[in-house]
Each structure stands twice: as C-alpha cells, then as structure tokens.
Amino acid sequence: MHLKLSALLLASSVLAGCVEPTSAPPAQSTPVGPSASDEARYTRVVSRMEPVIERECVARVASNVNCDFAIILDEDPAKGSNAYQTLDRNGRPILAFTAQILPEFQNDDELAFVLGHEAAHHIAGHIAxxxxxxxxxxxxxxxxxxxxxxxxxxxxxxxxxxxxxxxxAYSKDHELEADRLGAILTQRSGYNAIRGAQFFERIPDPGDRFLGTHPPNAQRIAVVTETVQGL
Structure with missing residues (x-):
C-alpha cells in the first residue's frame, strides 16, 4: 500500500539498507525536489513492483511474518537523499524513500532495483x-x-x-543478500536489475572497511550481474 509518511508512525529505531546521498549538499543550499516526471516514475514503479514483492514475501517467509508492505514517500524537503527499510510498532514492513532521492534515479530500473533491495531486507529477516x-x-x-x-x-x-x-557483524553479508534477492524481485517485475545496479556507480564507494556497514560498490554490481545471469 502506497502511503505518505505522515500517515504512519515509524516506531522501530532499526533501519536496513540505507542508501546514502550521492553527495553532501552545500551548506545553506536549497534542496532540489523531485520533478513531476520523478514522482510519476515513483508511482509507476511502486504500482508495478508492490504485488510482486508481496507475493514473493508470502512464498518465502513463515506465515506469521507480515508481508503487507507500506511503501512511503517522505516529502519533507529538509530530509536528505535516502531509502531504507524498517518496521512500524505493529511489525508492518515499511519501505521508505525521501523525496530528495527521486531525482537521483536516472531510469525506472534504478528505482525498481533499490525498491527491491529494501524489500529484500525484510523478506530475508535482516532487522531481526x-x-x-x-x-x-x-x-x-x-x-x-x-x-x-x-x-x-x-x-x-x-x-x-x-x-x-x-x-x-553481518551487515555486509546482509547487503549482498539483499542485492541478490532484490535483483530477482526487480527482474520478476519486468525491470532490468543489471541496469538498475548502475545506481551504485554514482554513490560513494565505502570500500572494504573493517566493521563497515556496506560492501564495495564493485562487489555489489558483480553480485547483481551474477544473479541475473543465473536466472
């Protein structure tokens, strides 16, 4: 179900799969919001992927796991570019995008892959x-x-x-697992996950830091490519 952030209280402090901004905005700059085409892309991709995501969730997880996703667009202009997965106080999975991240996507495939990646965190049980x-x-x-x-x-x-x-301890493994399953969700929704993973080429590369939260971007792109080729 596609909702606005104001309609829900995000009670959980644990987030999964945060996508960092491509660059830090200059101090005192005015955030550039999404265009009408950015918002149309968001609506189009969410409408197409949500039933696939929920169907895959039901097929893959235990019957007591909530697969009724709430996909949220946070329109607060003060929020930075971000996408993440969390749970509300009732355990309902939340997939959240800030409005500022929408212009970062160059095509439907990139937005679809990030959406699939965030959904994969819940399906794989990473928050727990x-x-x-x-x-x-x-x-x-x-x-x-x-x-x-x-x-x-x-x-x-x-x-x-x-x-x-x-x-x-397992953060990097979780990210790679979410990349694999996210690629499958993207492909099954009719999008191109390899093209979608090109989003990683434009965000800061975390490298292979000890106790880092994310693996190197090149490794993530390779995992997506291998997964799609395997399909």
Missing part, C-alpha cells in the same frame, strides 16, 4: 538478525568489562561497543 547480534554483542561486551574488573562506566562502554560490533 541485527537486533539479535546487537543484543548478544552488548551482553558479551559488558561481561568482558566485568571480568576485567571494570566499574559501571567500563561496563557501559563495553556494552555500547559490543552493540556496535554485533549490529555490524
């Missing part, structure tokens, strides 16, 4: 996995601080560090 590893990391970090004889401040630091490490 991240919460589990973050909680485990926090417990281990606090326990290590206690064993080493640290006080409460040391325990707090250990838990914070453990949370960060735990949350990022």
């Amino acid at each position: 996995e991240t919460r589990t590893t973050a909680t485990t990391g926090a417990i281990l970090g606090g326990a290590i601080a206690i064993v080493l004889g640290g006080g409460q401040s040391a325990v707090d630091i250990g838990m914070d560090l453990g949370t960060t490490v735990g949350a990022r």
Whole structure:
C-alpha cells in the first residue's frame, strides 16, 4: 500500500539498507525536489513492483511474518537523499524513500532495483538478525568489562561497543543478500536489475572497511550481474 509518511508512525529505531546521498549538499543550499516526471516514475514503479514483492514475501517467509508492505514517500524537503527499510510498532514492513532521492534515479530500473533491495531486507529477516547480534554483542561486551574488573562506566562502554560490533557483524553479508534477492524481485517485475545496479556507480564507494556497514560498490554490481545471469 502506497502511503505518505505522515500517515504512519515509524516506531522501530532499526533501519536496513540505507542508501546514502550521492553527495553532501552545500551548506545553506536549497534542496532540489523531485520533478513531476520523478514522482510519476515513483508511482509507476511502486504500482508495478508492490504485488510482486508481496507475493514473493508470502512464498518465502513463515506465515506469521507480515508481508503487507507500506511503501512511503517522505516529502519533507529538509530530509536528505535516502531509502531504507524498517518496521512500524505493529511489525508492518515499511519501505521508505525521501523525496530528495527521486531525482537521483536516472531510469525506472534504478528505482525498481533499490525498491527491491529494501524489500529484500525484510523478506530475508535482516532487522531481526541485527537486533539479535546487537543484543548478544552488548551482553558479551559488558561481561568482558566485568571480568576485567571494570566499574559501571567500563561496563557501559563495553556494552555500547559490543552493540556496535554485533549490529555490524553481518551487515555486509546482509547487503549482498539483499542485492541478490532484490535483483530477482526487480527482474520478476519486468525491470532490468543489471541496469538498475548502475545506481551504485554514482554513490560513494565505502570500500572494504573493517566493521563497515556496506560492501564495495564493485562487489555489489558483480553480485547483481551474477544473479541475473543465473536466472
């Protein structure tokens, strides 16, 4: 269901699959909003992909997982270019796009691939996995601080560090898994995932940093290409 952000309260603080801006806007610049053609593309792609995404979700996940996606366009002009997946307080999956990201897409395939990628995070259960590893990391970090004889401040630091490490432990794997499934969702919706993945060529490359949240862009493009060729 396509909704505006004001219609929902996003209760979850855990996000998956954030797409960063292609570049930081100059200070005090006026954000460039989407054109009528950008908004038409968004509506067209969402209408075409949503039933495919929900059908694939039902086919792939347990019966108790919510597959009723709410696809949201956040029209706040102050928000930066971004796309992400989260859950509302009732566990309903939210796929959110800010208005500022719409002009970043050069064609329908790019928007479709990003939409498929974000949906894939929910279908693959990445938010739940991240919460589990973050909680485990926090417990281990606090326990290590206690064993080493640290006080409460040391325990707090250990838990914070453990949370960060735990949350990022499988982040790159999650992104690549979402790229693979996102490519399948894109193709099954009638779009070209390889062409869509060219979006990665224009966003900052995170490289292969230790505990980074995203894999190198070249690796992601290669995964999408391999997946489509395999289909």
